[in-house]
Amino acid sequence: MDAHLLHSSQLENNSKRDCSACPIRHNAICSRCQPDELNALDQMKTYRMFEKGEAITHIGENMAYVGSLVSGVAAISKSLEDGRKQILGILLPSDFVGRPGHPVSTYDVVAETPVEMCRFPIASFEKLLNQSPALGPRLLEKTFDELDTAREWMLLLGRKTAREKLATFLHMLAIKMTRLHAMPIVADIQLELPLTRKVLSDYLGLTMETVSRQLSRLSKDGIISIKGQRQITIHDMSALLAETSDERSG
Amino acid sequence: MDAHLLHSSQLENNSKRDCSACPIRHNAICSRCQPDELNALDQMKTYRMFEKGEAITHIGENMAYVGSLVSGVAAISKSLEDGRKQILGILLPSDFVGRPGHPVSTYDVVAETPVEMCRFPIASFEKLLNQSPALGPRLLEKTFDELDTAREWMLLLGRKTAREKLATFLHMLAIKMTRLHAMPIVADIQLELPLTRKVLSDYLGLTMETVSRQLSRLSKDGIISIKGQRQITIHDMSALLAETSDERSG
DNA sequence: CGTGGGTTTGACTCAAGTCAACCGACGTGG
DNA sequence: CCACGTCGGTTGACTTGAGTCAAACCCACG
Numbered sequence: 034m035d036a037h038l039l040h041s042s043q044l045e046n047n048s049k050r051d052c053s054a055c056p057i058r059h060n061a062i063c064s065r066c067q068p069d070e071l072n073a074l075d076q077m078k079t080y081r082m083f084e085k086g087e088a089i090t091h092i093g094e095n096m097a098y099v100g101s102l103v104s105g106v107a108a109i110s111k112s113l114e115d116g117r118k119q120i121l122g123i124l125l126p127s128d129f130v131g132r133p134g135h136p137v138s139t140y141d142v143v144a145e146t147p148v149e150m151c152r153f154p155i156a157s158f159e160k161l162l163n164q165s166p167a168l169g170p171r172l173l174e175k176t177f178d179e180l181d182t183a184r185e186w187m188l189l190l191g192r193k194t195a196r197e198k199l200a201t202f203l204h205m206l207a208i209k210m211t212r213l214h215a216m217p218i219v220a221d222i223q224l225e226l227p228l229t230r231k232v233l234s235d236y237l238g239l240t241m242e243t244v245s246r247q248l249s250r251l252s253k254d255g256i257i258s259i260k261g262q263r264q265i266t267i268h269d270m271s272a273l274l275a276e277t278s279d280e281r282s283g
Numbered sequence: 284m285d286a287h288l289l290h291s292s293q294l295e296n297n298s299k300r301d302c303s304a305c306p307i308r309h310n311a312i313c314s315r316c317q318p319d320e321l322n323a324l325d326q327m328k329t330y331r332m333f334e335k336g337e338a339i340t341h342i343g344e345n346m347a348y349v350g351s352l353v354s355g356v357a358a359i360s361k362s363l364e365d366g367r368k369q370i371l372g373i374l375l376p377s378d379f380v381g382r383p384g385h386p387v388s389t390y391d392v393v394a395e396t397p398v399e400m401c402r403f404p405i406a407s408f409e410k411l412l413n414q415s416p417a418l419g420p421r422l423l424e425k426t427f428d429e430l431d432t433a434r435e436w437m438l439l440l441g442r443k444t445a446r447e448k449l450a451t452f453l454h455m456l457a458i459k460m461t462r463l464h465a466m467p468i469v470a471d472i473q474l475e476l477p478l479t480r481k482v483l484s485d486y487l488g489l490t491m492e493t494v495s496r497q498l499s500r501l502s503k504d505g506i507i508s509i510k511g512q513r514q515i516t517i518h519d520m521s522a523l524l525a526e527t528s529d530e531r532s533g
Numbered sequence: 534c535g536t537g538g539g540t541t542t543g544a545c546t547c548a549a550g551t552c553a554a555c556c557g558a559c560g561t562g563g
Numbered sequence: 564c565c566a567c568g569t570c571g572g573t574t575g576a577c578t579t580g581a582g583t584c585a586a587a588c589c590c591a592c593g
Contacts (some may be wrong), residue, residue, distance in 0.1 A: 092530070111438045113528045119441040121434040139431055169419050176426045177382055181389055183433040184371040188361045190440035191321055191488030195581065207547055230540065238441030243581055261590080262540060263378040278363045280342070445549065454588060480572060493549055495573055511558090 034202045039126045050080065055151070060127035061101040062175065065167035071163075077157045082105075083144040089105045089130060097150040099131030105148030106227055109140045109237065119190075120236040122182065129175055133159045145232060193278065198237040199247045200276035203257065207267055230262075251276070300330065305401070310377035311351040312425065315417035323415075327407045333357075333394040339380060340388045348402040349381030355398035356477055359390045360485065369440075370486040372432065379425055383409045395482060440488045443528065447486040449497040450526035453507065457517055472517040480512075501526075 037281065049065065052058060063074055083089055089107055090096055107124040121140060122132050130142060131180050134156055162168050187271070189201055216222075226233075232240045248265075256273055258266050258267045268274055274282045302308060302325050313324055330353070333339055338347055339357055357374040371390060374380065380392060386405055403411075412418050439451055457472050466472075477484070484494045498515075501507045506523055508516050517523055524532045 050482075111434065112530060113438070114530050114532065115528065117442045117528075119438040121437050134424065135427070140434070140586090145532075163420075166435060171421065173419065173423045173426065174384065176423065176430060177385070180426060180430045180433060182391070183430060183437060184359075184361065187371050187433060187437055187440055188363070188369040190437055192363060192367045229538095240582060241540080242542085242583085251539075278365065278367075280362060280363065280364050316585095490550060491572080492551085492574085496549090499573075 036184060055103070056102060057103055057127035057151075061151075062129050062168065062171055063101075065171050066165065067167060070161070070165045071166055072159055075148065075155050075214060077161075078151050081150050081152055083148040085146055086143055087144050087148075089142040089144060089148065089150070091141045094138045096131055096136050096138055096155060099129070099133060099155050099158050100150045102126055102128050102130065102187065103149040103151050105144060105146045107142055107144050107148050108232065108236070109142050111140060118235045119238060121186075121234070122179065123236070129172065131155065133162055135170070145228065174188075182257065193256035195237075195243050195247050196250065196276060197241055197278050198239065199244065199251060200273050201279070202233070203251075203265065204268060204270070204273050204277055207270065207273075218270060220268060220270075224265045224268065226263045226265055300341050301395065305353070307351060307353055307401075308375035311401075312418065312421055313351075315421050316415065317417065318364045320411070320415045323411055324403065327403050328401050331400050331402055333398040333400065335394055335396055336436065337398075339392040339394060339398065339400070341391045342388060344388045346381055346386050346388055346405055349383060349405050349408050350377055350400045350402035352378050352380065353399040353401050355394060355396045356493070357392055357394050357398050358486075359392050361390060361425070369488060370482070371436075372429065373486070379422065379486065381405065381533050383412055384485055385421070394480065406462050421525075445487075445489055445493050446500065446526060447528050449494065450523050451508075451529070452500075453515065453517060454489060454520070454527055455524050457520065457523075460463060468520060470518060470520075474515045474517065475514045476515055 051164075052063070052071055058064065064069060066074065070103070078189075083105075083170075092111070092244075101122050104126055107130075108120045109122040109124065110118055110120045112118040123145075124142070130150070133155065162172070187197055193201065203224070206224055206226075210220075210224060211218050211222065212215070228236070230244050234241045234244045248259060252259050256267070256269050256276065258268065302321055305311075308314065310456070313321060316324065328350075328493065333355075342361070352374050354376055357380075358370045359372040359374065360368055360370045362368040373395075374392070380400070383390075383405065385509055439448055441514070443451065453474070456474055456476075457468075460466070460474060461472065476483075480491045480494050484491045487494065492512070493532050498507075499507060502509050506526065510516070
């Protein structure tokens, strides 16, 4: 804890990582920026680490920063008064956090693994947003993408069975992984589950136990197999797709 | 009702309604436009009526237009292969339809009442979007608002009970109505349900029967009363809020 | 090798879905 | 003017999928 915090503050102090070497350079909010805009962002950026389980922001907080996730995984969530929790989105590297113009956060955002963020003071960012011709359109595009993802999930949460939810999640994860690693879609895709059963259940609107049971059933049915608690192999992508009940799969 | 339809089809033929007299002028995508931009929009706009039940767009369609809803109510939805349907959002006057830059629709959008739209050819609109300093930020703001709404609904769909869902819907509707009509929040708020039980069930991720039962129960519990099938009176807003289980209500 | 967090599995419960009958308002046509 | 059909809504009886509670399990780690 202390060691880690020390590490973060080191990063915070010395780091002026070169944007051109940035791993999320071509996908993040800055991806369309010309050298002059990139330079302006470079001036105002600072890096910050969040450890696993740490809150990046929480409901009602007045955010001083917006920014991009550089590495790690974070979850956006909301809860009911008795603690029932729903994960509203998973943030991956290059995803944007914060809403320019609305500094008060409407969500909890928590690091699910160690997370590194590239942050901009919200006021400075808003100012640049009003001038830059590249920043606004990119943010709009990213926001539309998030809206599409959220609505896809609404269909899952409102209308899919537990088995369909798991199948959809695994299928989506497999597609993301193969795209990311530019792998061919073949038989026996190997996945490393980045989430615990509990987190997964909060993402799918289920309980831990139901997630566990449905994974077992998919395994018994030969569609996937499970090694340990995090290694999943998909044997039959088209069978998995069929289990999602999505329109396009029929 | 008939008068309204007549009025609208007249509009379709002759219409070049003056933007300054437009009922959604101060809320729609154009709300921040200066006279010159407004003029450009005015040049490219056409009005179109959709009758109740008619598709405004459907999944996979290549949209020729984007635009604003001027009057009526429409529903955005997605379905599974066996017909299970989830409503992803309700469109009210001043709401925007379409995604500039992505002409292929990812949703079904259906008129739930007679709907009037103010439409812009998508290519022309995109061009203007790149030049106008007012259009982009407003669209971004509207998209963020929709994202917030969608995520609020994800919590409802994933984690709330049937009773909580109904309470949340009624509470939200009451807030909207009182805001819209600038009414004080007092006891006995009268609502006219704009949706059938079936549509409501597709919005809340329930069946028609469950919606009906929960409304009856809320009525028996004295929180609301139901006159006919569309007139609902809320007797106790704070009791209703308590039934939502939302964080802020506790 | 113990200890503990994450996970699996079983037995039971219950909220919501399914299936079906019925109700009541409305519009149409004999 | 009444009979009829339709459509949306309500209610009841029954079923079921997912939740709850609890015990056992399995590595991973110190």
